[in-house]
Amino acid sequence: CVFNDYLHDPRSARWHEAARRYGLQAAAAIPIRLQGEVCAAFVVYATMPDVFQAQEINLLEEAASDIAFALDHHETERQRQLAEEKLRESETRLASLFRALPVGVGLVCRRVFLEVNDYFCQMTGYARQELLGQSARLLYLNDQDYDWVGQEKYRQIAEKGMGSVEVRFRRKDGEVIWAILSSTPLEVAELDKGVTFTAVDITDRRRAEE
Numbered sequence: 497c498v499f500n501d502y503l504h505d506p507r508s509a510r511w512h513e514a515a516r517r518y519g520l521q522a523a524a525a526i527p528i529r530l531q532g533e534v535c536a537a538f539v540v541y542a543t544m545p546d547v548f549q550a551q552e553i554n555l556l557e558e559a560a561s562d563i564a565f566a567l568d569h570h571e572t573e574r575q576r577q578l579a580e581e582k583l584r585e586s587e588t589r590l591a592s593l594f595r596a597l598p599v600g601v602g603l604v605c606r607r608v609f610l611e612v613n614d615y616f617c618q619m620t621g622y623a624r625q626e627l628l629g630q631s632a633r634l635l636y637l638n639d640q641d642y643d644w645v646g647q648e649k650y651r652q653i654a655e656k657g658m659g660s661v662e663v664r665f666r667r668k669d670g671e672v673i674w675a676i677l678s679s680t681p682l683e684v685a686e687l688d689k690g691v692t693f694t695a696v697d698i699t700d701r702r703r704a705e706e
Contacts, residue, residue: 497526501521501522501546502515503515520542524539525537526557530567540556595613600616600619600675600693601613602693605690607646608629609629609632610628619697620635622667622668641663645663653687658680660676660677660679663677674697674699674702676696677695678694679693
């Protein structure tokens, strides 16, 4: 918006008195946009009329564009930092929940342990560093059990997106325990991205049934 005769332009009538007081006779107001929306104006005044011609207006528009670019960059960076902060907070909450859950929880890829919580370590008697990077075969009594659980669980995942079976695990100290093992892939169509699991100890129930 350009006012080359500010004191006689009806659009600026409400500011004529102030303009006379400061000796202003021309003005140019160029909108500044933040992510496409007008958020401010770059306003320049002059003490002479007819100052703002095509060349001057182009320079002002370029300046306003530079300011808008800087503001966009700043806002993008602010939003990125905010998103990272929220992600860190979410990860902290999930990590706390992961550790505190009174059931075994973990993540496997191709049946190799990538993560396990404290309760799962207590269930199996293994320290976390003894499980991570190891095949789940470590916990099974024999190859037959290991193969059957894999086939049955992944059959269920293919059919309904998750699988749940009762399994026997051999703890590090040799004790055999029973658990309900439930698994859900991070992405059903891409199992190699990982499969989360929960393990609930049902040893007491199974012994009572026997």
